[in-house]
Amino acid sequence: MKLGVLGTGMAGHAIGTKLVQMGQDVMMGSRSSTNEKAAAWVKANGPKASQGTFADAAKFGEILFNCTHGMASLDALKLAGAENMKGKILIDLANPLDFSKGMPPTLAVSNTDSLAEQIQRAFPDTKVVKSLNTMNCKLMVNPSLVRGDHDVFVSGNDKAAKSRVTEILRNWFGWKSVVDLGDIGSARGAEQLLPLWLRLVGALGTANFNLKIVK
Amino acid sequence: MKLGVLGTGMAGHAIGTKLVQMGQDVMMGSRSSTNEKAAAWVKANGPKASQGTFADAAKFGEILFNCTHGMASLDALKLAGAENMKGKILIDLANPLDFSKGMPPTLAVSNTDSLAEQIQRAFPDTKVVKSLNTMNCKLMVNPSLVRGDHDVFVSGNDKAAKSRVTEILRNWFGWKSVVDLGDIGSARGAEQLLPLWLRLVGALGTANFNLKIVK
Numbered sequence: 001m002k003l004g005v006l007g008t009g010m011a012g013h014a015i016g017t018k019l020v021q022m023g024q025d026v027m028m029g030s031r032s033s034t035n036e037k038a039a040a041w042v043k044a045n046g047p048k049a050s051q052g053t054f055a056d057a058a059k060f061g062e063i064l065f066n067c068t069h070g071m072a073s074l075d076a077l078k079l080a081g082a083e084n085m086k087g088k089i090l091i092d093l094a095n096p097l098d099f100s101k102g103m104p105p106t107l108a109v110s111n112t113d114s115l116a117e118q119i120q121r122a123f124p125d126t127k128v129v130k131s132l133n134t135m136n137c138k139l140m141v142n143p144s145l146v147r148g149d150h151d152v153f154v155s156g157n158d159k160a161a162k163s164r165v166t167e168i169l170r171n172w173f174g175w176k177s178v179v180d181l182g183d184i185g186s187a188r189g190a191e192q193l194l195p196l197w198l199r200l201v202g203a204l205g206t207a208n209f210n211l212k213i214v215k
Numbered sequence: 216m217k218l219g220v221l222g223t224g225m226a227g228h229a230i231g232t233k234l235v236q237m238g239q240d241v242m243m244g245s246r247s248s249t250n251e252k253a254a255a256w257v258k259a260n261g262p263k264a265s266q267g268t269f270a271d272a273a274k275f276g277e278i279l280f281n282c283t284h285g286m287a288s289l290d291a292l293k294l295a296g297a298e299n300m301k302g303k304i305l306i307d308l309a310n311p312l313d314f315s316k317g318m319p320p321t322l323a324v325s326n327t328d329s330l331a332e333q334i335q336r337a338f339p340d341t342k343v344v345k346s347l348n349t350m351n352c353k354l355m356v357n358p359s360l361v362r363g364d365h366d367v368f369v370s371g372n373d374k375a376a377k378s379r380v381t382e383i384l385r386n387w388f389g390w391k392s393v394v395d396l397g398d399i400g401s402a403r404g405a406e407q408l409l410p411l412w413l414r415l416v417g418a419l420g421t422a423n424f425n426l427k428i429v430k
Contacts, residue, residue: 104400110407112321146429147430148429149429179418181415182417185319188410189412189413189414189415192325193411196408197404198404199396200404200428203394204428209429210428210429211427212427212428212429213415213427214363214426214427215362215425
């Protein structure tokens with residue numbers, strides 16, 4: 001199927017490359033249709049990979065991935081255009097990490113709201129599903145890099161959309177355990193995991209880890 | 216040894232009872248020296264259990280446990296008294312969950328600060344160690360209620376204090392894996408785990424779970 005990946009950073013590259021490997025047609029979107037990082041990605045990934053503006057990628061994709069930086073997501077999605085995203089699933093991977101006040105970063109939105117909720121309010125005709133924001137880019141599309149079972153979360157208001165995203169996570173990305181946290185408001189929990197995640201990177205000396213719920 | 220447990224709620228009962236079972240002398244502190252919940256706990260736990268005011272318990276204990284509600288912790292600790300807590304380890308279990316605006320609760324302090332940091336700033340001569348705030352009360356003192364390995368975190372500025380708390384967690388409470396997140400600022404991560412924890416209670420239908428870091 002046709003998929004749109006918004007953003008040319010590490011997450012966009014990881015997601016886009018995996019989707020092409022799974023035989024899908026992927027357009028990577030950015031502010032400019034000639035973005036150099038997207039061009040390099042297209043060159044590396046063959047005929048099923050293409051590039052365009054945010055609007056081009058949003059129009060192209062039947063399902064969209066928000067892989068932009070969290071601080072720039074709302075602006076990027078405005079450029080993508082509500083009309084181009086209408087009725088579609090938007091998988092939101094972004095974290096609103098604000099590095100402008102030094103390290104460790106703080107969250108630009110948290111506690112009483114979340115980036116995922118802001119996006120859902122701004123684009124009410126799009127089915128926003130928060131997921132994959134709680135681990136590093138390599139692990140997102142290759143969970144077997146960490147031994148044993150561990151979990152990825154989904155949050156969203158549309159049950160069918162969450163089911164579709166769960167299928168993608170399982171069948172394309174290889175996730176064995178997908179935990180449905182609830183409505184899009186539950187993305188507050190997933191986004192507020194980042195301060196702990198960043199401290200764990202320091203404590204463990206690696207970003208190659210994930211969390212498993214045990215009961 | 217002599218230990219002070221500040222607070223008469225579920226956490227205070229769980230911690231206090233476990234400490235008595237481990238052969239320690241425990242005073243439970245509250246606003247009133249005749250608090251009925253503390254009196255019931257003393258009656259149930261025999262001669263090694265006693266009760267008093269927050270100040271009595273803070274003076275009595277060589278190590279202190281903050282088991283008060285997070286929204287009331289700073290007030291309770293002021294009553295406990297800086298002089299009574301001077302030089303001592305305070306294990307802070309509290310979460311600043313604000314239920315006043317409905318469900319789910321929000322955090323009264325988060326992101327750019329934490330309750331543990333507020334306590335450390337208010338009582339600079341006390342060694343604050345955040346721990347045990349990321350699981351339910353029964354699990355705090357009986358990790359084997361959840362199968363397999365799983366983790367408890369410690370955050371604090373004083374390394375010797377964290378080592379002492381780690382010993383208590385291992386030897387008295389039965390924790391096998393204690394993860395040092397870093398300085399007291401890392402308590403932001405542990406406290407901001409609560410919104411996810413509360414959603415997981417809903418998603419899993421039980422509070423009898425914990426998180427395990429896998430790598």
